[in-house]
Amino acid sequence: MPILNDIIDWAENKPVFWQIAIDRLIRNNELSDNDISELKEICKVDYGLSDFDFDEVDFDDLRDFANNATSSDDIILSKISNVNNINALSKTSELKFASNGLTLVYGDNGSGKSSYVSILKHACNTRGNKPKINDNLYDSTCYGQDKKTDIEYTVDGTNFNTVNLINEVVNDSVLKSIDVFDTFSANHYIEGEDEIAFIPQGLSIVEKLAVCIKKVENELNAEFSNPALEKFDHTLLEVSDCSTAKTFLDNLNSETTLNELRAESIWNATKNSRIEELTNQIDKLKATDPKKILKENKDKIKRFEVLLDKFQTLENNLTGEKLEDLKQKINILSITSKALKESSDRAFSELPIEGVGNSSWKLLWESARKFYNESTETEDFPKVNGDSNCPLCFQDLGEDAKSRFNAFEDFVKNDIQKTFDEASDKFDLEFENLNNQDFSFEEQKPTTIELDELIDEYSKNQSQYLELLSKQKDYLIGLFNSKKSVESINSIEIENTPKTQIQNLIKNLKEANEKLEVQSIGEDLKPLNKELNQLNSEKKIFDFKPKLGREIYRQKKIKLLNKCISKCNTRMITKLSNDLTTKYISQNLKQNFKLELTKLGFKNIKIETETKGQRGKQYYYLRLDEQNANGIALKDILSEGEHRCISLATFLSELSISEHKSAVIFDDPVSSLDHKWRNKISKRIAEEALERQVIVFTHDITFLLMIEEHSKKLNCPLEVKSLTRKKTETGIIATNPPWDTLSVKKRIGVLKNGLVDLKLTEKKQTEEIYKEGVKLFYGKLRETWERFIEEILLNKVVQRFGREIQTQRIKVLTDLTDDDYSLIEENMKKCSTYMTGHDSSGALIENIPDCDEVEIDLKALEDYLVEMRKRKRQ
Numbered sequence: 001m002p003i004l005n006d007i008i009d010w011a012e013n014k015p016v017f018w019q020i021a022i023d024r025l026i027r028n029n030e031l032s033d034n035d036i037s038e039l040k041e042i043c044k045v046d047y048g049l050s051d052f053d054f055d056e057v058d059f060d061d062l063r064d065f066a067n068n069a070t071s072s073d074d075i076i077l078s079k080i081s082n083v084n085n086i087n088a089l090s091k092t093s094e095l096k097f098a099s100n101g102l103t104l105v106y107g108d109n110g111s112g113k114s115s116y117v118s119i120l121k122h123a124c125n126t127r128g129n130k131p132k133i134n135d136n137l138y139d140s141t142c143y144g145q146d147k148k149t150d151i152e153y154t155v156d157g158t159n160f161n162t163v164n165l166i167n168e169v170v171n172d173s174v175l176k177s178i179d180v181f182d183t184f185s186a187n188h189y190i191e192g193e194d195e196i197a198f199i200p201q202g203l204s205i206v207e208k209l210a211v212c213i214k215k216v217e218n219e220l221n222a223e224f225s226n227p228a229l230e231k232f233d234h235t236l237l238e239v240s241d242c243s244t245a246k247t248f249l250d251n252l253n254s255e256t257t258l259n260e261l262r263a264e265s266i267w268n269a270t271k272n273s274r275i276e277e278l279t280n281q282i283d284k285l286k287a288t289d290p291k292k293i294l295k296e297n298k299d300k301i302k303r304f305e306v307l308l309d310k311f312q313t314l315e316n317n318l319t320g321e322k323l324e325d326l327k328q329k330i331n332i333l334s335i336t337s338k339a340l341k342e343s344s345d346r347a348f349s350e351l352p353i354e355g356v357g358n359s360s361w362k363l364l365w366e367s368a369r370k371f372y373n374e375s376t377e378t379e380d381f382p383k384v385n386g387d388s389n390c391p392l393c394f395q396d397l398g399e400d401a402k403s404r405f406n407a408f409e410d411f412v413k414n415d416i417q418k419t420f421d422e423a424s425d426k427f428d429l430e431f432e433n434l435n436n437q438d439f440s441f442e443e444q445k446p447t448t449i450e451l452d453e454l455i456d457e458y459s460k461n462q463s464q465y466l467e468l469l470s471k472q473k474d475y476l477i478g479l480f481n482s483k484k485s486v487e488s489i490n491s492i493e494i495e496n497t498p499k500t501q502i503q504n505l506i507k508n509l510k511e512a513n514e515k516l517e518v519q520s521i522g523e524d525l526k527p528l529n530k531e532l533n534q535l536n537s538e539k540k541i542f543d544f545k546p547k548l549g550r551e552i553y554r555q556k557k558i559k560l561l562n563k564c565i566s567k568c569n570t571r572m573i574t575k576l577s578n579d580l581t582t583k584y585i586s587q588n589l590k591q592n593f594k595l596e597l598t599k600l601g602f603k604n605i606k607i608e609t610e611t612k613g614q615r616g617k618q619y620y621y622l623r624l625d626e627q628n629a630n631g632i633a634l635k636d637i638l639s640e641g642e643h644r645c646i647s648l649a650t651f652l653s654e655l656s657i658s659e660h661k662s663a664v665i666f667d668d669p670v671s672s673l674d675h676k677w678r679n680k681i682s683k684r685i686a687e688e689a690l691e692r693q694v695i696v697f698t699h700d701i702t703f704l705l706m707i708e709e710h711s712k713k714l715n716c717p718l719e720v721k722s723l724t725r726k727k728t729e730t731g732i733i734a735t736n737p738p739w740d741t742l743s744v745k746k747r748i749g750v751l752k753n754g755l756v757d758l759k760l761t762e763k764k765q766t767e768e769i770y771k772e773g774v775k776l777f778y779g780k781l782r783e784t785w786e787r788f789i790e791e792i793l794l795n796k797v798v799q800r801f802g803r804e805i806q807t808q809r810i811k812v813l814t815d816l817t818d819d820d821y822s823l824i825e826e827n828m829k830k831c832s833t834y835m836t837g838h839d840s841s842g843a844l845i846e847n848i849p850d851c852d853e854v855e856i857d858l859k860a861l862e863d864y865l866v867e868m869r870k871r872k873r874q
Contacts, residue, residue: 101717112731
């Protein structure tokens with residue numbers, strides 16, 4: 001085969017796994033999953049990723065095989081059987097197809113015709129979307145069960161094989177060489193691009209090669225998800241920016257060698273010792289770091305100042321000038337207390353009760369004042385004129401009582417009392433302050449310990465100091481408790497107090513800080529830190545050496561896998577497909593397309609086919625070939641008949657360039673078209689049936705008769721199947737073709753079979769049921785007489801569904817006699833009397849014919865048919 005030799009020549013300088021793929025495709029026509037896996041390994045061999053053992057292609061032997069290869073087999077459909085849970089199709093029916101010529105399957109709407117077509121669309125090749133296959137609506141037990149059927153086919157007419165369709169998926173793609181044409185296919189041809197389905201075997205090899213290479217690419221891509229290729233993110237390793245390890249990691253890629261890794265990860269005991277040595281040196285140097293010491297000194301000063309402030313607070317309250325102030329507070333209270341007592345004695349002598357003049361009594365007196373003044377809305381308390389009453393008990397006041405009231409008021413308002421009160425408040429405040437002096441130094445204990453290390457016997461000195469201050473506090477509290485005047489208060493003198501020691505220490509620290517602020521060890525640390533960072537970074541590389549080794553391997557393998565994947569680009573395959581298409585197909589396809597348009601009588605618009613390649617497949621599309629066609633969509637200017645005609649022409653032109661003669665299927669190809677297009681399409685389909693098995697599904701009785709007419713003219717074998725249904729079951733194969741399409745002879749045969757059933761009804765059923773059967777029988781008998789007139793008497797010159805008057809048939813018309821008229825009229829009248837649809841008198845119904853009489857009436861038509869044919873022959 002020339003096209004195969006072209007492909008073999010093209011393959012000789014292509015990647016080895018391409019060569020082996022082509023070798024296996026030419027020899028086996030298909031590639032298995034195991035083939036794809038092996039081709040992937042062969043692809044990897046070139047890059048050292050696999051050690052798979054394989055035999056290279058012997059191109060001379062492959063050419064010999066190709067030259068002896070035969071064309072693709074012709075697939076013939078035998079039947080659809082074992083239907084289960086597919087729509088409402090009958091489980092027991094078998095739809096059989098004639099092995100040659102044309103099989104026409106007629107079915108009214110809802111008879112199951114579309115369900116059978118749906119099965120074939122999923123098993124065979126079709127354009128557009130495949131219809132969904134649903135569960136049996138009428139059988140609830142089917143939900144969730146598999147939707148399946150068997151499709152039988154043959155290649156040689158002797159051996160039969162079966163393709164299983166289960167849930168819209170077939171177990172074998174062998175039937176894809178059979179194509180289904182329907183309304184959806186027609187739309188798809190006009191509106192979109194499609195894969196060329198019927199192409200020489202060699203070109204299909206190219207298409208399959210493209211699919212194969214993409215599968216190998218997918219398997220190679222799948223290896224990236226292997227856990228062994230999981231990335232190790234070495235950028236997260238903590239190494240010094242200035243180290244050689246950092247440079248190594250930054251530059252790590254697929255070109256990095258394991259020797260480079262080994263050189264960077266050398267480690268030994270000497271390096272470990274050097275890390276310890278450097279660490280100690282740096283620690284010691286940092287211990288003398290001026291900045292560190294400066295900070296430490298400042299923190300010490302803050303801590304010492306806290307303790308110093310607390311000592312100063314105690315001294316401020318217990319020594320020095322404070323003692324003179326405390327003496328005044330004590331003496332003033334003592335003096336004012338004595339003066340107040342003398343005044344009180346004068347004012348409250350000889351009273352019958354004790355306590356007058358004390359604080360409780362003063363509170364009572366002031367309350368009485370407030371009450372009296374608010375009640376009288378005056379400021380006269382105590383009012384002691386001529387007839388005044390006691391402001392407390394409201395009794396009359398005598399002269400003595402009035403004198404006492406005045407003495408009480410004078411006492412309360414006396415300056416001595418005020419002075420005493422003020423002195424008492426100040427005394428109490430100082431006394432409280434003394435008692436609140438804080439001698440707790442628990443929080444400062446760490447500071448005391450720290451000072452002990454810096455000052456000799458500091459803790460001892462602090463204890464003595466605080467003990468002396470504590471005794472001074474007790475001494476002062478004793479003076480306050482006595483409330484007696486004092487001439488002087490003893491002071492304490494402490495030499496070399498802790499406060500003085502701390503102040504001297506702080507002074508020394510501040511002087512040291514002034515010097516530390518201008519000192520630094522940075523330059524000394526730099527070389528030590530650099531060497532330590534380098535060693536630590538080298539240690540990090542050493543610790544992660546296994547993972548870094550795997551990462552280097554991963555990157556190398558990824559690079560090589562990507563090189564493998566780069567060999568899976570199908571651009572060269574697409575170019576080959578384009579070249580072969582141009583050489584072997586394109587011109588033939590275009591010529592055949594125009595020829596098919598001519599056969600179908602399409603002349604109004606110029607249409608061209610164009611092809612283009614994509615991923616090793618050839619796509620064609622239709623375009624307008626008119627001067628002003630720019631921007632005009634083909635589908636927008638075509639009538640429905642033109643649309644269907646162009647689509648069918650495209651479909652048939654594909655068939656003309658295929659190397660096989662497999663079956664084709666048409667589903668209502670003339671739906672909604674007028675008689676002109678129906679006639680042309682029915683003729684073309686009948687012509688195609690002379691070349692291959694053709695199956696047509698239709699619900700159009702006129703189209704059926706046109707198919708019959710053209711099949712008879714072309715001497716093409718035709719087998720008509722008829723589908724019927726029950727209430728909940730469809731796709732039942734009727735025993736006869738549609739009644740309207742039957743000839744007189746075949747109708748008489750159907751009526752004879754019906755007479756047998758009618759006799760059983762007469763024998764076993766009620767008279768009422770029998771009468772109904774007789775009515776139906778005579779109705780069909782009358783229709784047969786009508787067909788007799790069209791077919792026999794008028795010799796089909798005029799037919800009910802006919803497109804024209806057949807004038808040439810007039811020459812064989814037979815002269816009719818009065819006896820002929822009488823016989824026809826008598827039988828037609830009797831049929832009309834008893835048929836369903838004619839109302840009859842009760843008497844006629846009572847005398848309804850028995851089966852013997854019915855048989856005589858049927859025999860009259862059969863005998864007359866024999867007589868008329870004899871007369872025509874004469």
